[in-house]
Amino acid sequence: MRIILFSGKGGVGKTTISAATAYRLAQLGKKTIVVSLDPAHSLADAFDIPEEERRKAKGLPIKVDENLEIQELDIQEEIDRYWGEVYRFIELLFNTTGLHEILSEELAILPGMEEITSLLYVNKYYNEGKHDVLILDLPPTGESIRFVSMPIVMKWYMKKIFKTERLIMKVARPTVGRMTDVPLPDDEYFKALETFYERLKGVDEILLNPDITSIRIVSNPEKMVLKESQRAFLYFLLFGVNVDAVIVNKIIPEEVLKKERCSFLEKWLKTQKKYVEETEDYFSPVPVFKVPLMEEEVVGKERLQKLAKIIYGERSPDEVFHKEIPYKIEQRDGGFVIRIKAPGVSKESVSLVKGEDELVVRVGNFKSHIMLPRKLRNLEPVKAKVEKGEILIFME
Numbered sequence: 001m002r003i004i005l006f007s008g009k010g011g012v013g014k015t016t017i018s019a020a021t022a023y024r025l026a027q028l029g030k031k032t033i034v035v036s037l038d039p040a041h042s043l044a045d046a047f048d049i050p051e052e053e054r055r056k057a058k059g060l061p062i063k064v065d066e067n068l069e070i071q072e073l074d075i076q077e078e079i080d081r082y083w084g085e086v087y088r089f090i091e092l093l094f095n096t097t098g099l100h101e102i103l104s105e106e107l108a109i110l111p112g113m114e115e116i117t118s119l120l121y122v123n124k125y126y127n128e129g130k131h132d133v134l135i136l137d138l139p140p141t142g143e144s145i146r147f148v149s150m151p152i153v154m155k156w157y158m159k160k161i162f163k164t165e166r167l168i169m170k171v172a173r174p175t176v177g178r179m180t181d182v183p184l185p186d187d188e189y190f191k192a193l194e195t196f197y198e199r200l201k202g203v204d205e206i207l208l209n210p211d212i213t214s215i216r217i218v219s220n221p222e223k224m225v226l227k228e229s230q231r232a233f234l235y236f237l238l239f240g241v242n243v244d245a246v247i248v249n250k251i252i253p254e255e256v257l258k259k260e261r262c263s264f265l266e267k268w269l270k271t272q273k274k275y276v277e278e279t280e281d282y283f284s285p286v287p288v289f290k291v292p293l294m295e296e297e298v299v300g301k302e303r304l305q306k307l308a309k310i311i312y313g314e315r316s317p318d319e320v321f322h323k324e325i326p327y328k329i330e331q332r333d334g335g336f337v338i339r340i341k342a343p344g345v346s347k348e349s350v351s352l353v354k355g356e357d358e359l360v361v362r363v364g365n366f367k368s369h370i371m372l373p374r375k376l377r378n379l380e381p382v383k384a385k386v387e388k389g390e391i392l393i394f395m396e
Contacts, residue, residue: 002318007144008218013249018137019046021317024308026068033069034135041072151204166190210242221272238368244322335396343389
């Protein structure tokens with residue numbers, strides 16, 4: 001199975017491009033399902049599906065074509081279904097603080113629960129093997145980064161903290177429970193976490209396999225959008241997820257000026273040209289697909305087909321357009337060097353912490369856990385430097 005994730009700032013056109021890609025693949029005979037993880041769903045709008053049909057679906061897949069299904073997840077329902085006792089305990093905890101029942105229910109959805117719940121569908125569709133391609137229309141960039149980081153975070157928590165936390169609660173609950181009215185997590189809470197993790201097992205290997213999974217960053221030729229795309233690219237590299245293409249959407253065609261001279265459009269064209277060039281320079285050698293601003297709103301199969309043709313030409317959208325290992329380990333002078341792709345990082349923004357079997361690399365407010373091979377676990381990071389778009393970490 002091939003998995004393609006579309007990420008980008010809100011409003012850049014992720015959903016439309018996800019829909020166009022899926023429709024093109026279906027036309028090529030590939031069994032395709034596209035799943036929207038964005039809380040503000042608009043995937044059904046792209047295919048112009050009637051409101052009544054969407055309501056009947058209730059978060060389940062809708063068949064659009066012979067080879068194509070779309071699904072807009074009802075996250076509230078999914079969390080209630082899969083988190084079970086965890087969700088109910090957090091809701092009860094908020095209730096004891098005097099919060100209104102409805103507010104407690106909303107607050108019980110903690111950061112990360114939505115992303116982890118969505119990951120179940122990656123495992124589900126991959127293991128079922130009924131589709132050739134799974135396309136994920138991710139939420140805006142910040143949530144997208146959290147989405148790809150969650151398997152690593154969850155794995156780390158279960159390995160490092162879960163068993164100890166469960167044991168402490170088992171010992172402390174009888175005593176502490178008599179001293180406070182605040183509810184403490186019982187063993188059903190921990191069983192729910194354990195069961196959930198078992199369902200999630202293996203998803204990290206799927207996301208980190210460049211032959212299976214690619215992220216495509218959708219951008220616009222604007223300064224703020226480009227900056228956010230650059231940050232997302234860096235974080236995806238640090239997490240080890242392959243970025244195989246950047247799609248610059250909504251470029252004003254130069255032909256517009258041939259019809260009528262307009263100083264307003266001339267300025268926009270000049271600005272956009274500058275940022276398109278910067279995009280190509282920054283993301284090289286990752287291929288950049290340039291997509292013009294369409295004359296009409298892209299809604300319905302016919303216009304989605306036209307958009308897909310503009311983006312991919314005669315190439316199949318499930319092709320891996322670029323594949324590169326984000327970090328590698330080299331032996332040097334009796335020690336080792338870990339080289340991490342990190343364009344745009346300054347030396348001052350990098351800090352390191354070594355654990356028992358991992359290296360935590362912090363870049364600004366972001367951190368990534370790099371699991372160390374056995375031969376590096378007894379070594380210490382002695383220095384780090386930034387050189388030609390890479391972080392070099394020296395282990396001795």
